[in-house]
Amino acid sequence: MGVADLGLPVDVPSTALFTDHYELTMLQAALKAGTADRRSVFEVFTRRLPEGRRYGVVAGTGRVLDALENFRFDEGVLEFLRERRVVDEETLRWLASYRFSGDVYGYPEGEVYFPGSPVLRVEGSFAECVLLETVILSILNHDSAIAAAASRMSSAAGGRPLIEMGARRTHELAAVAAARAAYIGGFASTSDLAAGFRYNIPTVGTSAHAFTLLHDTERDAFRAQVDSLGRGTTLLVDTYDVAEAVRTAVEIAGPELGAVRIDSGDLLLVAHRVRHQLDELGAKNTKIIVTSDLDEYAIASLAAAPVDGYGVGTRLVTGSGHPTCSMVYKLVARAETSDPEAPLVPVAKKSVGGKTSIGGRKWAARRLDEEGVAEAEVVGTGPVPDELSDRQLLVQLIKGGEVLAREPLDAARDRHAAAKAALPLSATQLSRGEPVIPTEYVKSGSGS
């Protein structure tokens, strides 16, 4: 199933131009040199987590599968490349029939990761794999950054629902992907209609200050809203005086009022006062939703406050201080010759200035202790040690160009909750620290 079939509000006829210029010039040079067909293995990994973070969250995998299926060079794209002289005619002919025919393995979406985890592995000819670098990294770096922030906020919120409402703080399509990643990370809903449309995420929302200001009085505004949206609606109570607004709200909607929203001020103090007031007015079931530049720390600080839900915007869609991950896409092995049977040679850039890589096609497994708690991310080349054979993290996502592993978004969301729950308890501490489990490297052959 392609992207178009899912009813994307923004149709993606091709993802082939979400590509850096140099991918195509490398292709041209390799075609001419006769090296383009060498079987190659590229891996996506990070050298480090964002500073102080305890774990990362793989998100975007499903979008990568969509992007790879739609990675085609149609006439318009080829004409652009020809006019701009990006590549020569031989390369354009090669691109015209491009279709990824290789294999992709990866951590399933929602899984956690650590420095060095090979979260995605792409195998095929150099030519067909090298072109995919940019779009794969764009998706994984963005979506994983948002999911990691969402996961921390979800821990901070305990069982209280989180609403994603950051669309206005990020690019309009990044917002859709952010809502998706937030859902994987544990958010319950989004304000973004495009995300509801594209990914079937529950959407919510009632009114803004503008609605109150449009009317002659706050009372008129509340009455208009309740008349139209029902008593179960959420009334925004901080346009003028909060206490007066709460009184008016319950007068108009009665104790069946669904919720009130507080969007400014000292939320801890105001939430307590509003709860007290609502209870006194008999609106004991009316909920309190808070929104106002929340992040995981602000959410945690409201743990003891009578708050029933959190709306989070800016800090979510900007990854709470880490708007991108540092995932890279590196050639780790390639065949000695263009012969399909030629053996693979591990390759790696020499360490200069700290940009180290480890060559070779890798497996990864998460070792658990006796209690079933994760104790190490084990990454290696060569055979997988027997004791880790049932703890392997990579699954096949694409086989011979065909997507194998499409799944509902809820599967990724559930997987993330389970993966996080299997980490040591300190994983969900908000304070800065080291990755919650170490990454151990096993050298080729030593484990079998």
Add this chain to the structure above:
Amino acid sequence: MGVADLGLPVDVPSTALFTDHYELTMLQAALKAGTADRRSVFEVFTRRLPEGRRYGVVAGTGRVLDALENFRFDEGVLEFLRERRVVDEETLRWLASYRFSGDVYGYPEGEVYFPGSPVLRVEGSFAECVLLETVILSILNHDSAIAAAASRMSSAAGGRPLIEMGARRTHELAAVAAARAAYIGGFASTSDLAAGFRYNIPTVGTSAHAFTLLHDTERDAFRAQVDSLGRGTTLLVDTYDVAEAVRTAVEIAGPELGAVRIDSGDLLLVAHRVRHQLDELGAKNTKIIVTSDLDEYAIASLAAAPVDGYGVGTRLVTGSGHPTCSMVYKLVARAETSDPEAPLVPVAKKSVGGKTSIGGRKWAARRLDEEGVAEAEVVGTGPVPDELSDRQLLVQLIKGGEVLAREPLDAARDRHAAAKAALPLSATQLSRGEPVIPTEYVKSGSGS
């Protein structure tokens, strides 16, 4: 001209779902209450610049115009809203014929802004204006954040060209907008082919470490690249030993070698060594391009180094620490009744927790000193003071729903360079500070 006419790689049939759920529920309630038709004025502004920044850069205006032209509720979108019961049938009927018919004024793209600057003003019925909040803010908050970072980097680079290469570090479509914003901010080119296709920005790129690793030796890789791309190409010289790579590069390409790229290590030191070596080898015109987690500070630190160009990725597309602006879209005035002739009433949320707004439809002008240097951003309601009448910042962008002010991207880029040049010199200091000119408010009527 619509977006589709420009050959967008990702076709945007409609932007109507880049909208928060509550915009539609507010619409429904206002339609029922009979207040939806009240003439309204919404303004986009920020209460503050990102911490330490001296000025902001308006970017995204052109994209806003595209988005507003394509803001339509087609059958698929309406069906989604019906199925999900976002709004009632009356509202769906209203949406089916939606077409923005109002007026939009704004700072022209590339202009600088300060706290309180009314960078965009949207006028029409409450109903038609309120729906546009989310998509307008998404675009302006994202694009302006990137342009501001680009502008600082451009100052730091002096006259040396900057290449935008951050596509892999942000959402694949945010990347296209980021390349556009970077170009406005002063960048010369981008690695992102989609940005070249969509916005005609020059694209550049030659090769990555993978290309060297694909080949049996670095020499083979360089020869393959030069054979295919010519002697004017840029060879990446830090896969193994830089000095050896430079020697090999000049051996193969001769002194006509276009450039070498250094992507790791102590760039200041390495650039000096490489320049010395290139000169000794007779490659006096071979340029040195550096790339490696650069930001405006790293660029500035290389001012005295023999560097000919900078490639900037992560820190550009994440706004160099400030990935979003804090622009808001606020109702500042609305008619007393639905009568089209009814007078406008200024409105504003009461200050709670610092979220202050100033009611009323505003003008803005930049006051210059005797030398022609900006000395204040003057914002007011009511008549414009005579002495500022020729310094007004807002221009009409849309009239009666028709876009008036479409322009080539170079116009915005040139405007930004001119606007930055007219600021006090301290605007381009990289160190943290206050906005480089203060914002002064002139009360209604006092200036005429």
